[in-house]
Amino acid sequence: MTEHVLNERRGAHLRLSLNRPERRNAITVAMYAALADAIAAAQDDPGIRVITLEGEGVDFTGGNDLADFMKEMPQDGQTDIPVWRLLRALATNQVPLIAAVHGNAVGIGTTMLFHCDLVLAEEGTLFKMPFTELGLVPEAASSLILPRLAGRQLAAKYLLLGEPFGVEEAERFGLVTHRAATGDLAERLETVVGTLLSRPPEAMRLTQRLLRGTSQDEVLERMEWENGHFSERLTSVEVREAIQRFFAARAAR
Template sequence: MTDHVLHERRGAHLRLSLNRPERRNAITVAMYAALADAITAAQDNPDIRVITLEGEGVDFTGGNDLADFMKEMPQDGQTDIPVWRLLRALATNQLPLIAAVHGNAVGIGTTMLFHCDLVVAEEGTRFKMPFTELGLVPEAASSLILPRLAGRQLAAKYLLLGESFGVEEAERFGLVTHRAASGELAERLEAVVATLLSRPPEATRLTQRLLRGTSHDEVLERMDLENGHFSERLTSDEVRAAISAFFMSRQRA
């Protein structure tokens, strides 16, 4: 458990919020574990009907805490590290899952959204997946899901080039489902949650499962493929050089 992930029950609503605003909600290994445990435990709780993911402070998340992650690099054959437990929990989740995003949503801050049923984004939000910049490969089955949503060329723009994009573009290709005016994200999210909770519970649960269908098997298979490449990349000279350059640029900033 970590104080950097807030858990709050509001009746049938489980609110999970990244709570490390002083570091732009950069996600640590402990935070991955807390999120994975919370989402997994919710599956067996009949009193929980909807889960929301949010971020405290000015950003949804600046992505992975690279310094923390590099200290906890997975060993060969490891499949139970916290970040991958979270990704599997998202892929197999059977409760309506809503993300409310604002500011910056970097790396996993964007890829986790592919596993949400609904995404509410505040105007001005920027999405970015800078994996190749860091010598890495995509995660969270984004190499499978994003081309299906946006088409191969746009997926290449975001994954190969790592170009950022805004709310309008994200809504156009289907990542964002609801937009919120600046300063009105909480109210917009609350309205979406209230509408969802007003629907008959079993019909809502069954519809969510039907929408996901059997695709989670294919998604998990792609995650395993990506994770294998990701693990190999972590020990490469390219990654060491890219991450070193990243930290040097932050020191100069």
């Protein structure tokens, strides 16, 4: 477990929090591994009845730590790397999962939310999936789930153009389930967690599984399809040039 992911057990509540605020909670390979391990382990622990995902500091997450990710770039055919393990853990999770987001939720900071049962967002939160800007393709089965939620045209707006969107729009198409006023996110989350923990635990788990229904295989299949393209893109000239531009722009600020 890395110090950049807080793993805190509060009775039946497992709290996972991204803890790299000085880097806007940019996710490293080690952080992916820690999250994947924690979510996978919770499946075999009947004492865990709710998992929450949060972020320390001013942002939920600024997305991938690109320098770290490119350094640990997967080899052809490699499917057990931490990021893919996390995505599969999210897709097969059987414990009610709540995300509480604020600030910026970039890249996987948005796509992981498609696998949460409830998403709480503080006013002012900004969601963005800038995959094509970096020469990449969507991941986390977002190319399947987002069009079903928002419609194909809005999905194209967010995935092809990479346009950001706010809490009101996210709530309108069904990504966000609860809104919180500025400064009230933690209290809102505590209330929702308390409600879930007050319900009979087996009924909660069974209902969560029923809600996921028969879509799990389809989601996993789409993830594998996306992951194959994603891995290929990582070795492309387009990606190298796009990431060089990203770091040059950041250095110029």
